[in-house]
Structure formats: structure tokens, C-alpha cells
Amino acid sequence: MEKEVLNMIINKKIKRLTLLLLSTQEGLTFTSEELEKRLNVTKITLKRDLQELKELYPIQLTIEISELITIQVNEDYTILELVKPLLLEDPALIIFFKLISNESLNFFECCKELFISETTLKRYIIVINQYLTRYGIKLSYFPIRFIGSEINIRTFYVHLLESFDYLKIDFQKELILSFCIEFEQKLVKTSMKNLEINFEKFFLWLSTTALRTKMQHFIKLSDINLDIIEKTDLHQLIEEHLKNSYFLQDIPEIEQKFIYLILWGCIENDFSFLFLKQSSELIASLKTNNLFIESMTKELERSFCLTENNANTNNIFHTILYTFFVLKRLSQILPDYYLLHTEINNYLLYYHYDLYKKWQQFINKFPLLFDHSVDIQILGLKYTLLSLIKDWMKLQTYKIAIDLNIPSTYRLLILSTFKESLSVYHMDIQPIQLSPSKLSCLLHPFDLLITNYPLELPPKAPIHFQLCKYPTVQEIEQTIKKIIQLKKQSMHSLRDL
DSSP: OTTHHHHHOOOHHHHHHHHHHHHTTTOSEEEHHHHHHHHTOOHHHHHHHHHHHHHHOTTTEEEEESSEEEEEEOTTOOHHHHHHHHHTTOHHHHHHHHHHHOSOBOHHHHHHHHTOOHHHHHHHHHHHHHHHGGGTOEEOSSSBOEESOHHHHHHHHHHHHHHHHHTTOTHHHHHHHHHHHHHHHHHTSOOHHHHHHHHHHHHHHHHOGGGHHHHHHHHHOSOOOOSSOOOOOHHHHHHHHHTTOGGGTTSOHHHHHHHHHHHHHHHHTOTTHIIIIIOHHHHHHHHHTOHHHHHHHHHHHHHHTOOTTOHHHHHHHHHHHHHHHHHHHTTTTOTTTTHHHHHHHHHHHHHOHHHHHHHHHHHHHSGGGGOTTSOHHHHHIIIIIHHHHHHHHHTOOSOOBOOOSOOHHHHHHHHHHTGGGTTTOBOOOOSOBOOGGGHHHHSTTTHHHHHHSOOOOOTTOOOBOOOOOOOOHHHHHHHHHHHHHHHHHHHHHHHHO
16 A cells, blocks of 8 residues: 555655554554654654644544654444545546546646646656556546556556555445446447447456456345446446447347356466356357357367367456457457467466476467458368368368368468469369569458468469359358368278278
């Protein structure tokens, strides 16, 4: 407490009075010299501060000044009850708690509200910024708002609230509630910008490691009473906030439930929690209802050599995969979902070091999976379609022509991905012939993939591309089903041989 909250108090008088009150926790009687040294003040200033405490708390405190100074809290009162209103009068803390529920504050309105001059407020902000440099953030003037990484801002709040926790003052509860209220209010708006900012903050709040403790504390609170929600279970709270949200309307219910589990699992700091506590039925439904996840699960199992003998390890890595998939669906409104990537790395590094390197290899094998700028449908197409076709082509022992009756742009992806096999496989696609240099501008939204996997055409092998419209989810699923069917037919043919 001494360190964080008192360091943040910029009003010197409030800081001195707070220290005086807290001193009574260590002993009721002091010499004048002891208090002067503790507060780093002169005898005159100390006398004035003691007099002010008498005036502020005529009933709550008994202060006797003689050779020794005695400060005693009267019955029915506690020191903490007296400290809290003092802290709430400090300009810095007022600004910080206002910025929880506001993106920015008007400089001139702040001056009026705090009853200080513009020069004084500027001086306060300079002092505040000197302190905030340790977090890599600062406050701007016009308007007053935080500048810096969102995660650094939340880290600062964590430390600030932990120091309040030292005083047993539930400021962390107030902060959490204000976030929930803000989240609820912005969800009812149709502006994607507001929704985007809000959910990002909410997720960052949940995924910040140090805040998990605060959220666990929040779950245990029994005195929460909001007009919009009268539940204390965090899982129910999250569900209540998200169930009518704009960005979940087009996401299947099974995936919505998984989003709740992700948020819940972040708090527990254990990714296997999702399986161990909520587990198999939901995940099984999610996997069987999405061919992309099913295919990636197989790839994940191959990469890590997961077996049924190690169910807990399977749960951890399957959870990681599903988490990335669902967050990928939200990538347009949650650009900072990659923070969970960092969480996973740290989790493996500290608790499963033997699997940490394998996870890194998996990331390197599928780099676009961890690129938040790539659309999930492209990823679904790329990693499902191509992995199946690659397996299917491995069954062949001679040069073949690929003609699977699939959209031509998909074949382009096949070609660009398997560039090392271009000298072996031939693609006969009619009727439009294009040079590779024109592809990136004509085949939107596949240009990013083309950039990452440049075409290297074999000599004397003209390749023709037929442009088609952007595929629907149904078309992708139909295409993949065709490929699976062809793959099964090929396997039967090999058995016949």
C-alpha cells in the first residue's frame, strides 16, 4: 500500500493526512520528532495537519497533543473508513477511476470538477507521468487519456488495486463492476467501433494474468446487486452480457458456449480446466460440426504425437487449438486476441516445458494461423482443403492430373502452397490464362496467401486460372466433402490393388 497508492497521491496534504491515519495502526502514541521524520515535514506543518484531522473527524478521532502525540479512533469507526474518503479526494486517483469508464476526459471540465487551475492540473499530470513511465504509459492533456499499450494500462490498474487491497478497500470490485456496466451499455449500441473497443478491453481485463485473482475474488462476492444482473457467478455474468451481443449473432450456439468457456478458463489459469470441468460433450459437438477443427485436431495430434494414454495433455492442446479457432472468428472485432498466444507460451514454458518446443514447431508449421490479419475462412480453406489433398496425393505413385471439380481459386491455393511439387503435378484449368504477376490484384481476398506463398511455375507448363466469386461457407463444406469422398475412393482403390 505504501508504495503504490501513496506514491500516486499527488496532493501532498492528502498524502500526509493519510500517512497520519495509517500510523495509528502501528501504535497510538508518537513523539513529535517521530511523526515529523515519518512525514518529512516541519513541526509547524505537522501541527497544522493534526488540527485539520481534528476538524475533518471531530467525532471519529480523538487527538491529544502534548509531549507525546496520541491519535485514537473512537468506537464504531475504523481507520479504513476514514482513509477511503481522503483518497477519493486526490486529483490523480479521481482521474484514474474516471478513466476506467471513459475513453478520455475534457481537460477544462476536469479543472472545474477538481476546483484547480489549468496550470495546477498540468503540473499534476507532469508528476503523474513521471510515475507512469515505469509502466510505459502516460497521460495526454487535450483530452486527458492514457497513451500506451492497453495491457500496460491494465497492469498499472492491477498494481494500483492491489495496493488498495492492502487497505481492505474493495476498489477492485468497483473497477470490475464499472467494466461490466460499460460493457453492457456499449453492447446495446450498433456502432462496431464502440463494440470493438469494448470487447477488446473486456477480454484484456480477463486475460491479464495478475487480474485472475481479482476475478476469483469477484466470484466470491455476495453483495453485488446490479439492475441489469443479479448473479454472482462469473460464468453466468459473462453469458448474460454476451448472449444478445451483435458480434455473436452469426456464430453457432455451440461456439458461443465455447467463448464463455474461454473467458472462464482464462481466469482459472489452466487451459485443461475447460475440459475437466465442462468438457467432453461440448467439445465433441464443436469438433464434429466443423471440418476445419476436425482436420486441425488431427494435425495437432500428429505434431505432438498425442495419445489416449495422456488425456490431460490432449485436453491442454486441444483447448489451445479450439481457443485459437474461436478467437479467430472474432478477429475482426478482437484484434488483440494474440495476447492469448502469449499466455499459452508462458503456460507451456512454466508447466509443460517438454512440450514447449513442440508447440513452437507447430506455430512455425502454420504461421498464418497466428496472424490476426488473415480471415478465418481462408485459414479454414487452406488448412483443411490442402491437408486433405496433400494426404490424398501421397496415395498416388505416379504423375496425376488434379481435377476435383472445385473452384479454381482453391486450386490456385493448392498450387501456391505445394510449390515444391509443381514439377510433378499438372493442373489443367480453363479458360482464363493469367501471369503470376497479375494474380495478387485480381484474386482478392487470396492475395495475402499468394504473398506468403509465391508462385514458382515450372518451365514449359502453362497454367490457366478461372476466376470465381468468393465462396460461401456451404460451398467450402461441399468442396471439402467432395475431397474426403475422393480420398476414401482412392484408399479403396489402393486396397483393391
